[in-house]
Amino acid sequence: MTSTISTPRTTDATGTRSRRPVPTPTPDTEFYWTEAAAGRLVVRRCLDCDVAYFYPRDFCPECLSTNVDWLPCSGRATLHTFVIEHRPGPGYEDDLPYVVAVVDLEEGPRMMTNIVGIEPDPDLLDLDMPLTVVFERRGEIAVPMFEPATGAAR
Numbered sequence: 077m078t079s080t081i082s083t084p085r086t087t088d089a090t091g092t093r094s095r096r097p098v099p100t101p102t103p104d105t106e107f108y109w110t111e112a113a114a115g116r117l118v119v120r121r122c123l124d125c126d127v128a129y130f131y132p133r134d135f136c137p138e139c140l141s142t143n144v145d146w147l148p149c150s151g152r153a154t155l156h157t158f159v160i161e162h163r164p165g166p167g168y169e170d171d172l173p174y175v176v177a178v179v180d181l182e183e184g185p186r187m188m189t190n191i192v193g194i195e196p197d198p199d200l201l202d203l204d205m206p207l208t209v210v211f212e213r214r215g216e217i218a219v220p221m222f223e224p225a226t227g228a229a230r
């Protein structure tokens with residue numbers, strides 16, 4: 077089934093036009109997106125049970141405490157799993173194929189993301205391979221993605 081959802085085109089800082097969806101910050105995620113726009117990845121951390129978690133929300137998913145803070149991340153992660161997408165999601169029609177992945181942040185949380193900066197070839201994508209965050213500009217928003225860590229041994 078082909079999706080017919082249309083998304084507005086946005087122009088990034090380099091003038092590149094993209095139809096990729098632009099996330100809308102909510103009260104729970106506004107700080108996350110503000111930090112991302114500045115090139116910083118943050119997650120939430122519970123000050124009662126010391127669990128770091130993603131996606132951002134104002135209560136801990138482990139113990140339901142609202143005593144939570146923001147945790148700056150190193151940007152380092154490892155590849156947990158991935159698929160190489162050959163049928164586009166809305167806005168990704170010009171980008172096939174692309175890699176949809178789940179990565180393990182060094183701080184603990186798992187994040188769904190895209191792997192960029194590498195050919196979408198299963199022979200090049202190794203589970204547990206080291207990754208580093210990069211940010212893709214979509215208008216005012218910067219979306220965290222991951223690429224192979226520089227100097228990573230293969």
Ligand SMILES: [Zn+2]
Pocket residue numbers: 122123124125126127136137138139140141
């Ligand atoms: Zn907790």
